[in-house]
Amino acid sequence: MTFTAELCHDDRTAVLTLTGDLDTPSALVFQDEMQRAINGQPDRLVLDLTALRHLTSAAVRVLVVARQKLADEVPIILVGVQAGVETTLRLIGIDRSLVFSDQRPQ
Amino acid sequence: MPAATDAFHDVIQFVHVLASEANLADDLAHRLRLATDELVTNVLTHGYATAPGELELEGAVDPDRVWIRIVDTALPFDPTLVPDPPDLDRPLSERAPGGLGLFLARTAVDDMSYRRCRGRNITTITVRREVPDLDPSEPRQQPRPG
Numbered sequence: 054m055t056f057t058a059e060l061c062h063d064d065r066t067a068v069l070t071l072t073g074d075l076d077t078p079s080a081l082v083f084q085d086e087m088q089r090a091i092n093g094q095p096d097r098l099v100l101d102l103t104a105l106r107h108l109t110s111a112a113v114r115v116l117v118v119a120r121q122k123l124a125d126e127v128p129i130i131l132v133g134v135q136a137g138v139e140t141t142l143r144l145i146g147i148d149r150s151l152v153f154s155d156q157r158p159q
Numbered sequence: 160m161p162a163a164t165d166a167f168h169d170v171i172q173f174v175h176v177l178a179s180e181a182n183l184a185d186d187l188a189h190r191l192r193l194a195t196d197e198l199v200t201n202v203l204t205h206g207y208a209t210a211p212g213e214l215e216l217e218g219a220v221d222p223d224r225v226w227i228r229i230v231d232t233a234l235p236f237d238p239t240l241v242p243d244p245p246d247l248d249r250p251l252s253e254r255a256p257g258g259l260g261l262f263l264a265r266t267a268v269d270d271m272s273y274r275r276c277r278g279r280n281i282t283t284i285t286v287r288r289e290v291p292d293l294d295p296s297e298p299r300q301q302p303r304p305g
Contacts, residue, residue, distance in 0.1 A: 077200045078167050107189065109196050110260040120251035137189040144266050145259055150251040 054106060058086040067095035068157065072104035080111035087119050096127060099157060103133030108141045116147065128152050166214060170199050173216050177227065181220040187286050190267040191225060194284045197264035198229050198238060206233030206280070224269075226285040236280055237273045238264065 056079035059070045067090040075083055090098055098119070120129060130152045134142070142148045174195050178188035195216075202214055215230040241261045246254045265271050270285040 074171075076167065076171070076196055077204075107192065109193060109200070110257075110263050111200065113259055114256045117251050117254050117256040121256075125252070136185060140186060140189055140267075141193060141263065144263055146247045147251055147254075 056082060058082055060086050060090055062093060062095070065096035066099055066158070067093055067097075068099045068101060070101040070104075074107040075105060075112045076107060076109050077111045080109070080115060083112055084115045087115050091119060091122050097130060097158070098123065098127060099130045099132055101132045101157060102135065102138055106135060106137050108138045110141075110145075113141065113145055113147065116151075120150065130154055130158060132157050166203075167199070170195060170216060173218065174227065177218045177220065177225060181225045181288060183225060183286070183288065187225075187288070191227065191284070191286050194264040194267040194271070195227055195229070197260040197267075198282055198284070201236075201238065201260055201264075202229065202231045202233060202280075206231055206236060222288075224285050224287050226283055228281060228283045230282075231280050232278060233280060235275050237275075238282055239271055239273050 054073040056073040056075055057071070061068045061070070069086055069090050071083065073079070116129070123129070132154050133156070134153060139148070142151070171192065174192045175188075178191055183191065199214065206212070207214075212232045216227060217230070218225070218227040238261050243262050244255065244258045247262075264284070268284045269287050270283075272283050274281050
């Protein structure tokens with residue numbers, strides 16, 4: 054399934070909406086959009102994963118780098134994590150370092 | 160198939176067809192795809208980093224399992240012997256970004272084996288046709304000692 058990434062800003066919140074399959078070839082697109090989000094120096098970063106079906110280590114690498122580039126007080130919030138994506142995050146154990154939510158924060 | 164990033168979609172389609180034939184539960188199908196994804200990525204980005212080569216996939220559905228065999232002609236490399244990342248218990252801010260792919264491949268499936276034969280790396284991954292427990296604190300497949 055084709056991967057798409059769309060970045061929007063809502064006040065001081067960066068919202069990155071991902072759809073499709075985030076595998077190795079598509080990780081570069083994710084990386085570019087994530088860098089754009091970081092460059093905006095948001096107060097919080099929301100990743101809307103409601104329509105993301107698959108995620109590999111290439112995407113996890115982008116998440117790790119993003120966490121290290123953002124200030125400690127800027128949370129990364131994952132919204133709508135689907136089962137296939139959650140499996141990857143749990144196997145690697147990074148589910149303990151991120152904030153999960155069923156819906157976008159207001 | 161020629162080993163290039165473009166081959167990725169063929170790989171994914173292959174796994175998808177196999178998982179469908181086996182009527183795998185979504186979680187198992189995802190695990191099979193994840194492990195295949197990571198192993199193929201490793202071959203393309205490391206094994207064939209300096210020169211392209213052939214990548215061959217075989218697979219089958221048995222009564223109790225589904226297996227996929229990934230064959231390449233790169234230099235000898237046993238993915239079952241790569242140590243686990245040392246920082247899995249640390250927060251993201253303290254982790255190394257990379258080195259997770261082969262760990263994911265090993266832990267996603269029920270078994271991974273390797274042999275070198277006639278100048279080819281042959282890696283086989285297997286999932287049982289049942290839904291296993293998922294406990295990230297106890298990886299299901301440890302690297303095998305030489």
